[in-house]
Amino acid sequence: MGKVRKFLRERWRYFDAALALVVIVGSLVYIYDLLVGSRGLDVAYVSRNYSLYLHAVFTNVYATTIAFIVHLPVCGMSSSSEFLCRRAKTGRRNSMLQ
Numbered sequence: 001m002g003k004v005r006k007f008l009r010e011r012w013r014y015f016d017a018a019l020a021l022v023v024i025v026g027s028l029v030y031i032y033d034l035l036v037g038s039r040g041l042d043v044a045y046v047s048r049n050y051s052l053y054l055h056a057v058f059t060n061v062y063a064t065t066i067a068f069i070v071h072l073p074v075c076g077m078s079s080s081s082e083f084l085c086r087r088a089k090t091g092r093r094n095s096m097l098q
Contacts, residue, residue: 046053
């Protein structure tokens with residue numbers, strides 16, 4: 001019985017890896033089709049709207065920077081290592097009890 005379980009477990013691992021690969025590749029193809037589709041990349045459109053794109057990027061970076069600066073005093077960070085350790089602990093259960 002142990003040999004059968006080991007055989008099935010090994011086969012399942014290969015099947016699971018192949019299925020994960022199919023899901024990843026399928027997701028990438030779907031995203032590509034959703035973004036580009038049959039239209040292709042329109043270089044003229046991108047070059048016409050490049051300033052709008054840069055404005056959106058700068059707005060995003062500005063908002064992220066402000067959020068990070070506001071978050072620092074709220075978190076009460078005393079050192080960067082403590083900050084990283086606290087971030088690592090957030091995924092654990094009962095982190096407040098430790």
